[in-house]
Amino acid sequence: MADAFLEQGFARIERLVATAALEELRHDYDAILRREVDVPGDRYLGGLIRQVMNPHQVSEVFRDNAALRSAIEVAREIFEGGKPTRLFDMLIYKGPGCPDETPWHQDLSYAAMPFLGAGARSSGRALLQFWIALDDVDEETGCMTFVPGVYRDPLLPHHVAAGDPAEEHRLLGITDPERNLPLRDAVACPLPAGGATVHAYNTPHYTGPNRSRTRARRAYIVNLVDGAKRA
Ligand SMILES: O=C(O)CCC(=O)C(=O)O
Structure with missing residues (x-):
């Protein structure tokens, strides 16, 4: 797994957590979506896509759960030890028929307002993002899609794709992805519920709209950051 991550800048994990462990996560996720729980970071990414920042601040389940513990184990493998520590967590929800794509981007671009300039470098595996599927997900419902290898290169140029450039929840996209990325190499990662992907902060990724009329994509x-290196 760590070898695949180092080669490609991402890895697909067929099963991060047992199906039984998903129920409590889905329960609190749905309560947050229905706004039964007030979360300060409940907002729309780019004014379009429901994004709830830091659910761990309001939910015991998100504070500590089996999926998080498994992600920390995987991160330990990638960090070769270290002390994987949660930097932040979030929920990104695309309900049935959600028409919006999350454009091609590299997470590192969000490190400055409105975006970090092209050419920045990241150390590759110091920061990891785990994307954990609470529903079966495929290309129809908006699974994660990555371009392998590119994460070793300097940051590509980004722009504000949607939303107010002065707001934290602006939506960023790689400028002219057809020209700047070898999109023919893109790898879609369908997953069963309980599966996950992990990627580096410089790895280009994309999710499509949810074209299903019936299936949600939670x-x-x-x-996770290597707390040992930060200390
Ligand atoms: O869930 C999504 O649609 C996109 C997630 C993503 O790209 C991110 O969090 O960087």
């Missing part, structure tokens, strides 16, 4: 996203 993603639980955890960002």
